[in-house]
Amino acid sequence: METTVTSKGQVTIPKQLRNALNLQPGSKVVWEVNEAGEPVLRKTGPESETRPDRFDRAVGASEIKWNGTTDEFMELIRGYSNDPD
Numbered sequence: 001m002e003t004t005v006t007s008k009g010q011v012t013i014p015k016q017l018r019n020a021l022n023l024q025p026g027s028k029v030v031w032e033v034n035e036a037g038e039p040v041l042r043k044t045g046p047e048s049e050t051r052p053d054r055f056d057r058a059v060g061a062s063e064i065k066w067n068g069t070t071d072e073f074m075e076l077i078r079g080y081s082n083d084p085d
Helices: 015-020 054-058 070-078
Strands: 028-033 039-044
Touching: none
Parallel strands: none
Antiparallel strands: 028 039
16 A cells, blocks of 8 residues: 655555554554564554544433424424425
């Protein structure tokens, strides 16, 4: 796999490596050079350090609990019970 260093010194980690290391947005990585002078990329820290997805953070955040049916909810928010044609 090949990648290019940008003018800012940034590189994109190829998807195959991100998947193999289970790297998610917010994951911490360490770059090292081994004894042979080769670069080594290593994931650090526990999984809990990864930033939660914005949708995962929203689950359960609402204080409104609905015990009715979907049709009843749609009637409540729309003001009518049947879809207009």
